[in-house]
Amino acid sequence: MIQRRFFDGVYGGCEEALDTARAYRDAVLDVFPPCTNREKAAKKQARNTSGTPGVYRVLRWGKTPSWQATLTSRHGLQRAWFDVANYGEDGARARAVAQREIWWKEAEITFLLQDGPSKEAAETAFGDLLEDPDLMDEAALATAMRVGEERLAEINARFDALRPLWLTLRLALRKTGSGGGQRLVLVVSNGSQDTRLTATFAINPQTRPLQAALSLARDKALELMDRLFPPGSSDWFSDAFGTSFDEGAFDCGNGLSIRVRIPGTPPMTE
Incomplete structure (x- = not known):
């Protein structure tokens, strides 16, 4: 299964995120090609012990040993039971396997997608697979999957590069222990779960007053931005938000909180 999330907050709104998700799709x-119902029906479930997908040994009505054939299609769940008492163990199982094979071959082949643009696009691109599901042999399919995985890596790299970058910066004044000491805690992130960088600056009335700590925090924020964002981003931030680190502008109670899109990283519009 291939999936990727496009969050409204990252792409600038619901429509922008939806357009990008559709482009990725x-x-x-x-x-x-999407998985077909026939491919899904051919996959054996973990709890299956019969060796045949959709065929299970069950106690019918909780007491009658039987072999059961099942298949889910667009018409719903199909089931049939073959009692061991009537056909014997091997005979009941063989009949269940045969019945399931009949249903499997008779089922209309469809892609496992909800009706709508995705399904229409898949049927346009890969409709021949619905008409002839055995179009590719195993060797050709393996080659196609390998090439497909390489192309998927290229697609992901392209969408990574087109992803808007957001700066999240928080600077808060915190107490240190019970002695009345204080410190500034800086957090800088580009929105990714694994890129949350922090730094702490102790405040001392004699050796490092608040303004000195704020200046250090500003310099550290610019350094972290150089690590997380494209060249020039820290210069833009310094021009736009540098004075926010001045003591007269800093709110000691609420701290500093900035979330802004980095210029030059627009949402994808193709």
Whole structure:
């Protein structure tokens, strides 16, 4: 399964995120056909012990040993039971396997997608697979999957590069222990879960008053931005928000909180 999330807050709104998600969907559908109902029906579940997908040994009505054939199609769940008492163990199982095979071959082949643009795009690109599900042999399918994985990596890299970058910066004044000491705690992030950088600056009335600590925090914030964002981002931030680190502008009670899109990283519009 291939999935990727496009958050409203990252892409500037619901419509922008939806447009980018659709573009990603279309790019992936150019490479990979969606799974069909026949492919899903051919996969054996972990609890299956019969060796045949959709065939299970059960106690019918909680007391009658039987072999059961099942298949879920667009028409709902199909089930049939073959009692061991009537056909014997092997005979009941063989009949369940045969019944399931009949249903499997008779089922209309469809892509496992909800009706709508995604399904229409898949049917346009890979409709021949619905008409002839055995179009590719195993060797050809393996080659296609390998090439597809390489192209998927390229698609992901392209969408990574087009992802808008957001700066989240928080600077808060915190107490240190019970002695009345204080410190500034700086957090800088680009919105990714694994890129949250922090720094702490102790405040001392004699050696490092608040303004000195704020200046250090500003310099550290610019340094962290150089690590997280494209060149020039820290210069832009210094011009736009540098005075926020002045003692006269800093709110000691609420601290400083900034969330802003980095210029030059617009949402994808193609």
